[in-house]
Amino acid sequence: MLEHLIPRGYQPGGGLISPEGVFYLNIPKNASTYTTNLLLSNGWNYYNLNENPTPKQAIAILRDPVERWISGYATYAASFVLGYGYGSDHFREDYNDLTERIIFDQLIFDDHTTEQVKFIEQIKHIPTTYFKLNYELGMATESFFKCPLGLNNPVNANISEDNYDVKSISKHMRFRIEQDPVLRAKIIAKYQADYDLIKTANYYNEPR
Numbered sequence: 001m002l003e004h005l006i007p008r009g010y011q012p013g014g015g016l017i018s019p020e021g022v023f024y025l026n027i028p029k030n031a032s033t034y035t036t037n038l039l040l041s042n043g044w045n046y047y048n049l050n051e052n053p054t055p056k057q058a059i060a061i062l063r064d065p066v067e068r069w070i071s072g073y074a075t076y077a078a079s080f081v082l083g084y085g086y087g088s089d090h091f092r093e094d095y096n097d098l099t100e101r102i103i104f105d106q107l108i109f110d111d112h113t114t115e116q117v118k119f120i121e122q123i124k125h126i127p128t129t130y131f132k133l134n135y136e137l138g139m140a141t142e143s144f145f146k147c148p149l150g151l152n153n154p155v156n157a158n159i160s161e162d163n164y165d166v167k168s169i170s171k172h173m174r175f176r177i178e179q180d181p182v183l184r185a186k187i188i189a190k191y192q193a194d195y196d197l198i199k200t201a202n203y204y205n206e207p208r
Contacts, residue, residue: 002118008079010111013049013122016040018145023047023055023126027119028111029072030061031133049122058126059144062116062198063133065191066184070177072112073103074170078163080110088168100176104183107190117193130201144204 002012015026016039024039026032047055082088108114120128129144131137177183188195 002114002122005111005114005118008076008110008112011048013051015047015049016044017047017052017055018044021055021057023049023058023123025058025060025119025123025128027060027062027116028114029068029075030063030116031137032061035061055126058123058128059131059204060120060123060128061131061133061137062194062201064198065116065194066177066187068116069107069113069187069191070170070173073109073173074166075112076109077169078165082165088165088172091165091169092172095172100183104186107187115191115194117197120197128202129204131204132198140204 005012010026010028016024016036018024018039024035024044026036049055077091078088082091131140131144177187
């Protein structure tokens with residue numbers, strides 16, 4: 001499960017619970033900060049599966065693995081590779097074939113880039129409804145809870161990517177992946193289990 005996770009702020013089993021007892025599983029880089037803030041402002045409370053009774057129902061947000069990896073790697077690099085006197089401009093200037101080979105040989109660096117299925121294993125014994133991180137997430141979530149949560153366009157609400165270094169590295173890695181299909185293929189292969197989950201997950205269908 002998450003035995004080998006390198007946690008950078010993530011608490012295994014962590015999430016929130018609604019007044020009705022629905023558990024939201026926090027998955028890093030899946031609009032987690034934004035969603036947590038919104039749910040807290042709507043009466044949800046922090047909850048940890050490892051410390052409390054098992055909820056009867058859970059929800060989780062899934063994200064396209066390539067998009068999540070770009071965002072996750074950018075957050076990891078900006079937070080734990082860069083430092084005083086060495087910013088994203090230096091990162092881009094120093095980026096070369098060797099840098100790229102090392103990054104794409106490893107791919108998983110910490111909780112921001114750990115496979116989504118590893119987090120989902122924590123709720124595999126709980127009936128779970130899934131949502132996709134896309135432009136319809138806000139409307140789907142509001143419909144699911146039958147109340148205005150204000151989750152409009154969460155795709156654009158990645159707070160960490162307002163940071164110059166995160167945005168710069170994210171843009172650079174996206175450019176490299178678009179330029180070289182082999183790099184994209186490596187990410188897809190590494191996160192195949194996530195793609196399988198996304199394909200078969202039980203998604204909430206908004207009433208038409």
